[in-house]
Amino acid sequence: GQQLNQSPQSMFIQEGEDVSMNCTSSSIFNTWLWYKQDPGEGPVLLIALYKAGELTSNGRLTAQFGITRKDSFLNISASIPSDVGIYFCAGLRTGANSKLTFGKGITLSVRP
């Protein structure tokens, strides 16, 4: 079935550093979403992207919809300890009964 690839599984950065994550697929998606999940909580929507090439920011977060529509990137600038969590990408192909496809997530650790 459909799969979104996120790697590595874990990332360790120093507080204040920037970090970039990507999400790739062998298939085209019409919408890309990025979620963050804190321990013991559900995923929270961070950024939604709807057009190829689109670049969208949400505070220190910036995400881009890849021009091929097969990938997306999330950048976090000037990381802080509360950025710790699991970051999931999700893709959607619109149409009848369309459903989100999720990546496995990247666990981000921020060292103070």
Added chain:
Amino acid sequence: ETGVTQTPRHLVMGMTNKKSLKCEQHLGHNAMYWYKQSAKKPLELMFVYNFKEQTENNSVPSRFSPECPNSSHLFLHLHTLQPEDSALYLCASSQVTSGSGEQYFGPGTRLTVT
């Protein structure tokens, strides 16, 4: 963020018990979803309801039985579960007619089957 609420937050049950998970969304959405989240795996879609009608059953065992009495409420009835069913069960909702695909999740129910 209280757009989607789930109760209980934690549940421990034996294999012979019957229990139910509840989800409520306060966002005016018309689609609701159940997902299973296990360690090291992508989110697994279990059921989808659009306008109270079930439109997706992703080969889920019959020991999981969903119920959607209206667009705001979703239940997952559990009976004779197995230890491998232990996981975080997440509910989500979206506005299916907008086609944007944005799903909003609840905090989940951490289920442990003993």
